[in-house]
Amino acid sequence: MRFLLFLRLFLLFICAPIFAEESTPYKQIIATKINQLELQQKTPETVKQLAAYQAAQNQLEKIKDFNQATRRYEELTETYPEQKSAIKEQIDNFSATEFPEFSDWGHDQLTLEIAGQDTKNLSQKGFIPNNEATSKMQHGLVVFYFLFPTNEQPTITV
Structure with missing residues (x-):
């Protein structure tokens, strides 16, 4: 009896990743079996079966989480080239402020430019x-x- 129970649970673990989207019936079967075992008298046999079914339920949850992470990773790898090109385009379109060549300016012209920029900055800041x-x-x-x-x-x- 124990051998058949463990064989069924083992097959469930083997088949669950293959049929991950179809694991809902397995979850329901395991949940009902857990509920039935919890209502039964606590014998060593029922405690072992309950622990095995709860372990199976936990494994199904882990498989579901793993499959979701796998789908997200696949989506990321599929959209990576588009994301990379979009970011590269943003970097290429970024333009820094271009400054005039100050080396040819005289002292008076530089002083006037500095005063003008200071006034502009102060007025922008209120x-x-x-x-x-x-x-x-x-x-x-x-x-x-x-x-x-x-x-x-x-x-x-x-």
Whole structure:
């Protein structure tokens, strides 16, 4: 009796990877057999059979997981050339910012360019207000100094 049980389980392990998609009936058969054995009286024979069926159930789960991993790997190997070419195309299409040749520029031209870039960077980061805001601030300062005159000559800088 034990020999036939182990022979059936052995054949199940051998055939399960071959018919992995068709393993659902095996899972159901094993699950019902486990339920039946759990309801029976706990004898050494039923405990051994229960352990064997539970091991078979665990192996079927491992086989299912292995087959899913195999499918993902096959999909990756099939799509690898397309993925590689897409990434290569992205790298080829990447263009870095081109900078002008500064070696021919004079000191004054370089200083003006640096000041212009600094102003541009500061205004992009919000440290220098845009023209509309600047004119409103200047207008507000003129009104303030008109309403609250001081002995000093105000300088309006923004």
